[in-house]
Amino acid sequence: MESIPLFDQSALRIQDCGPKGRGVVTTTLIPARATIDISPILLFPSEEYSVHGQYTQLDHYTYRWQGGMALALGLGSMFNHANKPNVGFQRDFVNKVIRYSALRDIQAGEELCISYGPNLWFPDMEKDEQDQAEGHGADGAGNWSGTDGEDETGDSLLTRLQFSDVEDEVSALEKP
Numbered sequence: 371m372e373s374i375p376l377f378d379q380s381a382l383r384i385q386d387c388g389p390k391g392r393g394v395v396t397t398t399l400i401p402a403r404a405t406i407d408i409s410p411i412l413l414f415p416s417e418e419y420s421v422h423g424q425y426t427q428l429d430h431y432t433y434r435w436q437g438g439m440a441l442a443l444g445l446g447s448m449f450n451h452a453n454k455p456n457v458g459f460q461r462d463f464v465n466k467v468i469r470y471s472a473l474r475d476i477q478a479g480e481e482l483c484i485s486y487g488p489n490l491w492f493p494d495m496e497k498d499e500q501d502q503a504e505g506h507g508a509d510g511a512g513n514w515s516g517t518d519g520e521d522e523t524g525d526s527l528l529t530r531l532q533f534s535d536v537e538d539e540v541s542a543l544e545k546p
């Protein structure tokens with residue numbers, strides 16, 4: 371295993387993010403591509419997880435991993451979900467870590483969010499907040515109006531990183 375550097379996280383805060391629970395917020399600008407965290411993981415082998423882990427709180431936090439499910443130790447377990455994440459991640463199976471980096475410049479005061487993938491196991495409060503801010507909303511049948519803002523991803527950096535680094539990770543938090 372490589373020797374893994376640790377990062378100065380003194381500009382980050384764990385704070386109450388309303389209905390999402392706790393989340394990670396930055397107090398300073400984080401430039402695009404900057405590494406935010408490298409979280410070591412704790413691996414739960416598939417058999418153990420299917421008998422125990424999946425019936426516990428762990429199931430809200432674990433990532434799919436080779437041979438089982440993994441809990442990110444540290445910040446990696448604190449990122450909330452966003453459909454338009456500002457943080458991407460890559461699982462490093464050899465070194466048993468997950469590397470998190472900024473997909474774009476992240477301004478002071480912004481919450482740092484990853485994408486958990488399309489199949490969430492909870493009502494997405496971030497989507498509700500974003501739709502309200504954009505003037506969209508659910509009709510009585512629960513159908514949402516408005517586009518998902520494809521054209522807002524005109525930022526080529528975001529697009530490039532999402533496809534190269536994030537696309538294959540996007541389902542990592544989905545449950546088997």
Ligand SMILES: C[S@@+](CC[C@H](N)C(=O)[O-])C[C@H]1O[C@@H](n2cnc3c(N)ncnc32)[C@H](O)[C@@H]1O
Binds near residue numbers: 392451496
């Ligand atoms: C990996 S944990 C994130 C940290 C968590 N907020 C906490 O306080 O421990 C995942 C859980 O956070 C909540 N969560 C994350 N993103 C959310 C979102 N966009 N809307 C609502 N709840 C969210 C859900 O309860 C989910 O099961």
